[in-house]
Amino acid sequence: MEEQDLRRHIAAAKRVVVKIGTSSLVDADFSVSQDKIDAIVDAVEARMSAGSDVIVVSSGAIAAGMAPLGLSARPRDLATKQAAAAVGQVHLAQSWGRSFARYGRTVGQVLLTQADAGQRERARNAQRTIDKLRQLGTVPIVNENDTVATTEMRFGDNDRLSAIVSTLVSADALYLLSDVDGLYDRNPSDPGARLITEVRSGKDLEDVAAGDGGELGTGGMAAKVSAARLAARGGVPVLLTSASEIARALDAADTGTVFHTRPASKLSAWKFWALYAADAEGVLRLDEGAVRAVTRGGTSLLAVGITAVEGDFHAGDIVEILGPDSAPVGRGEVAYDAAELATMLGKNTRDLEPHQRRAVVHADYLSNYATRL
Structure with a gap:
């Protein structure tokens, strides 16, 4: 499939997962940004009104809990992270709910740990819950359950979570949105950095230097590339771009970097689960x-x-x-x-x-x- 054909496929996909990074949801003081969430929801609503089902994977719980708890830096110890997530999940859910309510839509929060995806029956239960929310006209808001997840129980970052959710619900496309407008061969702030518009295989990444997470998030560009390739391995094409480009991305998909699937090597749903999610x-x-x-x-x-x-x-x-x-x-x-x-x-x-x-x-x-x- 040619790049433009893939972009048209993603733009017309019926069932899509949209993953939003932490920096795209909170302000500099770590408080949840209602303006940022409203802009995201406006674009999601436009896509839903055009006939697509949208599942949102939202980062930001720990960051959203920092300002209410008076924390000035992201916590490092597990107990404080879990406490911040417990507070932040409430603020995030309220913000998503208020924003979608402008369009008469209800949201449902789905919190998952690696253990939920790692056990086949629990993974099926999560799939059934998300499907039922969609059937009831409710927008699923998925996040890792940081209030209980330990190091051993974590997906690692919400980029990987979104890839697993995409295959779990048989999505037709995955959008990975953060603060970078696509995949570059080096730090995009470096002079001469080149935007890579499509990735077909690992050969396209041989000369790419992807960094780690920033101050607020845990998933840097390296994590996003890994998640994109993971979703593509499960047969889900990916568009990686910035949250500021979400309206354009969800409309024409003519921005950022696309990751092709490889139908000849696509894994069945069971084999994908066994290889990448199962305990x-x-x-x-x-x-x-x-x-x-x-x-x-x-x-x-x-x-x-x-x-x-x-x-x-x-x-x-x-x-x-x-x-x-x-x-x-x-x-x-x-x-x-x-x-x-x-x-x-x-x-x-x-x-x-x-x-x-x-x-x-x-x-x-x-x-x-x-x-x-």
Whole structure:
């Protein structure tokens, strides 16, 4: 697909996710900016009036709680972050609600942690909730639940959260909006910085230097690029630009940087979830022959190629699959408990008990990293 065709596709997408960065929602004193939110909602309403369903992924909870709590700098310790988020979520939700109420629309807040996406049934529950909100004419406002999320439970940033939400709800496009109008090959303030208008694969990023987050947010350009490639891996095209360009982005999509999907290597919804969202309950270590077999695709993992088992997992759990040098190979749904699998390691199928002769991880439930963008 040519760049202009992709932009037209994004502009006409029926179901879209719009992610807004922290700096685009708060003022310099860390208070929630109603003017900024109103401008965003005006553009979202125009897109919804044109026939699209819009799901908003909103950052800013911790920053929004700083001014009410009298904090002058972003907190560093977990307890204060959680307290700021608890206060900030209220202010953010009220601001979103007031803004959409101007158009007679109701909002619903959906707070998620990595644990919610990591467990298949909880992920389905989140999907059903978002879908029902949409069916009821309510605008879902999604954010990471920073009031309870620990380091181990975090998505890492709301850019990644928006990519996972996009695949979860089968979105037709994802908008990543922050304070930068697109992806540049270096810091956009540097003389000669070049805007990259489209990304088809990792080759387009070989000479790109993307930075980390700023004073208020946690997801810098590097996080946005990673999230965009993640969404594209799941079959969702992405437009990355600044929140100040939201009206133009949601109308004609003729601004910023677009990320193409690669249909030939698109993951199924289950494999995307297993690879990028699921909680891994254990580890399987493979020999070189098994790594070559499973990374070719379409090959099930057999006991003969497994050299070690780690963790106390059960049949049906998701496990991480590593090579002999501990390099990540992929993930899959294991068919045996850890204790039973430990007795099968390195054995040919013919040497196993009859009830142990099925694949350890069937090809249909094995997702490998070999075809990542």
